[in-house]
Amino acid sequence: MKIKITKSIVGxxxxxxxxxxxxxxxxxxxxxxxxxxxxAHQFMDAGCxxxxxxxxxxxxxxxxxRTKTGHFKADDPSTPNVNEAWExxxxxx
Numbered sequence: 001m002k003i004k005i006t007k008s009i010v011g012x013x014x015x016x017x018x019x020x021x022x023x024x025x026x027x028x029x030x031x032x033x034x035x036x037x038x039x040a041h042q043f044m045d046a047g048c049x050x051x052x053x054x055x056x057x058x059x060x061x062x063x064x065x066r067t068k069t070g071h072f073k074a075d076d077p078s079t080p081n082v083n084e085a086w087e088x089x090x091x092x093x
Contacts, residue, residue: 002031060087
């Protein structure tokens with residue numbers, strides 16, 4: 001889980017809770033261990049942080065475009081910047 005600090009806040013800096021740290025506005029914090037995840041939830045509940053959602057890119061591959069009947073599409077010469085004969089489809093890996 002990754003969070004971004006929206007208001008400066010003091011929080012624990014280790015698993016034992018024996019050290020503190022100032023988390024500043026704009027800082028991103030990667031919560032991996034249990035104590036970090038708990039700390040991240042506390043920050044979010046206090047309104048001092050928000051979760052950063054990451055979208056993993058999906059890989060695509062080029063395949064020949066087909067019509068509804070299954071025949072290959074031809075490239076339209078009136079559109080030089082677009083090649084209608086090929087299309088990107090999600091790669092199923």
